Amino acid sequence: MIKPLPKSSKNSLSVREKTYSLLKKQILTGQFPPKKKLTEESLAKKFGVSRTPVRDALHKLELEGLVKVAGARGFCVPEDSVEDMSEIFEIRAVLEGHALACVCKIITDKDIQSLKELVQSAEQAFFRGKLEHIFDYNTRFHDLLYGMLVSQKPRLFSIIEDMREYVLRYRKNTLTHPKGIRRSISGHKKILMALELRDPQLCERIMRNHIYEAKEDTILYSK
C-alpha cells in the first residue's frame, strides 16, 4: 500500500523569506555603507517586490541587530563598533563553551575523525598557501560540531548560529592573517583533544579560550 503522502512540504520560498535572506546577505557582505538610511521603497524597487516583505525583513533584521532604527524614522546598518563585537564574542564564548560540553557527551568516534580530517585539510591548505580555503574549512568544522546539537538543543543552536553569522564579516579578515590562522588551527586541535577525552569541563574551558582568541585577533586585524 502507498502511504498517505508526505503532506506536500512547501519547497518554494515565499517572497518574504527570499527578500529577508537576500537583504541579510547583502548587509553581511557589506553592500550598504553604515549609517546610510535604508528606505523601504528603494529596497523594494531594488528587489522587485512590494514594501510589505521589505518591511518584514527589516523588522526581523532589527531583532538580530543587523539593522537598527535611525533616529525617529527608518533603519540603517549600524557602524562597526568594537564594544558591540566584543560583546558578541563574549556571549559566543559562554554559549559555545557550554555547547561543546554538550557535544562531548554525545559525539561519536566517527564524528571526531571527520573533524580531524577537516583540521588536517585546513592545515595543509595553510602550508600550501591556500589561505582562501581556510575560512571554509573553519566554517565546516563549526557546522559539523554544532550540527549535532540541532535536534537536542535547537534554541542554543540557533542563538549560536545568529551570533556567528553576525561576526562573520569581521572574521574573514582575521582568517587571512597567518598568525590568526595558526591560532585558529591550534585551537581546533585542542578542541579535538578535549573531545577525545570526553571531558565536559575541559571542553568548556578550551572553547571559551578559543573564542576569546578569535575575539582578540578579530579586533586586532579588523583595524
Next chain:
Amino acid sequence: MIKPLPKSSKNSLSVREKTYSLLKKQILTGQFPPKKKLTEESLAKKFGVSRTPVRDALHKLELEGLVKVAGARGFCVPEDSVEDMSEIFEIRAVLEGHALACVCKIITDKDIQSLKELVQSAEQAFFRGKLEHIFDYNTRFHDLLYGMLVSQKPRLFSIIEDMREYVLRYRKNTLTHPKGIRRSISGHKKILMALELRDPQLCERIMRNHIYEAKEDTILYSK
C-alpha cells in the same frame, strides 16, 4: 539661551508595539490554549486593529518562541514541553552565570545593600505567609541585578530578559511552594555573598547553580 530642543522623543507607543506587548502578555499569562490556532483576523478584531500590526507581532513572537507555525498555515501557542523548558533554563544558567561575573566587577556597595534589603523583604514575606509577594521581590532582585548591565552589555541583557520572560509563567507555580521559595531565597543569599567577595568565578558558579535549582523546582512543581 534656549537649547535647540531635545529632538522630541516619541513617547506614544505605536499600534504595532502596543499590539505586540498585549499579545505577548496574554500568551505569557496563558490566555490561549496551546495548539489552538491563532488567526490574524480574530486577533485583529479582538484588539481593534488591522491585520498588519498583528502579523508583525506574531512574527516577532515566533522568533522568541512564544508562538510557532502550526502546520502549513498560521500560528499557535506551543505546548509546554519539559525539554524546551530545560533547554531555556540551561541557557539562562550559562548566560546569567556570566552576567553575574560581569556585574560583580562593577557593582557598588550601595547596590549590594539594596539587593540585601530585597532578600530580607522576601524572607519576611515568607515568614509572614505572604507567599504572593515573594514572586515580586524575586523579580525585583533580578531586575536590579541585571539592570546594571544594560548600558555595557545590551545584547546579553536582552537575551537574558527574553529567556526569563519565557519561563515566567512556569516560575509562578514554583514560587508558591515553600520548598522552592526557601531554595530561591538561600540562593539569593549566596549570590550576595559571592558579590561581596567580588569573585567573578565564584559568582558564575553560584548563579549557575541557582538557576539549575530553579529548573529542578520548576519541573517538579509544574506537574
Next chain:
DNA sequence: GGCAAAAACATTGTATCCAAAAATATTATA
C-alpha cells in the same frame, strides 16, 4: 454508507492606498 472529486470557504501572502509624521525646501521678514 463510504470514498473521491470538486466546490465553497477560510486564512494567509503580497500589493496598494491613504493619512500622519518627518525631512527638506522655500519664502518672508528682520
Next chain:
DNA sequence: TATAATATTTTTGGATACAATGTTTTTGCC
C-alpha cells in the same frame, strides 16, 4: 544674509484589497 515660519516632498505606519493557497464541506458515484 540669516533666521524663522511655512509649504512641499518624502517616507513611514496602518488599513484594506485582492490573489494564492490551504481546509472543509458538499455532492456524486460505487
